[in-house]
Amino acid sequence: xxxxxxxxxNKDLFLKKFDEISSSTTSIQxxxxxxxxxxxxxxxxxxxxxxxxxDQNLRWEQSSPKEYLMIISDDQIKIKENGExxxxxxxxxxxxxGIKEIxxxxxxxxxxxxxxxxxxxxxxxxxxxIKLIPxxxxxxxxxxxxxxxxxxxxxxxxxxxxxxxxxxxTEIEFTNPIFNQKLNAALFKL
Numbered sequence: 001x002x003x004x005x006x007x008x009x010n011k012d013l014f015l016k017k018f019d020e021i022s023s024s025t026t027s028i029q030x031x032x033x034x035x036x037x038x039x040x041x042x043x044x045x046x047x048x049x050x051x052x053x054x055d056q057n058l059r060w061e062q063s064s065p066k067e068y069l070m071i072i073s074d075d076q077i078k079i080k081e082n083g084e085x086x087x088x089x090x091x092x093x094x095x096x097x098g099i100k101e102i103x104x105x106x107x108x109x110x111x112x113x114x115x116x117x118x119x120x121x122x123x124x125x126x127x128x129x130i131k132l133i134p135x136x137x138x139x140x141x142x143x144x145x146x147x148x149x150x151x152x153x154x155x156x157x158x159x160x161x162x163x164x165x166x167x168x169x170t171e172i173e174f175t176n177p178i179f180n181q182k183l184n185a186a187l188f189k190l
Contacts, residue, residue, distance in 0.1 A: 005129055008121035014128055014155075015112070021155045022108060027054040030177040034062075036170045044171075051107065051174070057188040058104055072100050073188040080190060098139055106148060106160045107174075117146070127159075128152055140165065 008014060029052050035044040049062035062068040069080040075090045077100065090097050105111035112119065116139060117132035127149040134140045147161040156177060162170040 003124040005122040008123045011121045030174045034172045054183045078190045
């Protein structure tokens, strides 16, 4: 059923409740399903995996259709793909800083308060919806808009849409979340 978005009626109440939930979150573990819709393809590229987050560290582990691992830890982004490991220093690359901000910020919801975006607030029957438009050119090269959808009851993010200026977009849905469980530090090492 198609749901119509309307401007959020009580943004201040949403932000207060959202801040309470996000500030009390010490860790997140969940499954994800990612669909990337490309302009040249009728069917989206789909992938699935598991995500772990704790103390500004992120492990994004894709299991299908192929194995892919990205770890954001300390000032490094490490990617393991096809048996090869690539490392990127966040200090050396504003692009990688942007990737970290978007990945961690969209999962934790901290992007809501970022001054790097123009933020608008909406709602429908199922979700609190926040749309972010990047203010700066470098970020606009990554995404033209980021839409985050939060469950109306739990205030936890359920979906994020990453729109590119080309019209391509990625939809990520988070399922089976476990919050505030101590995660093994080894998860964030490669």
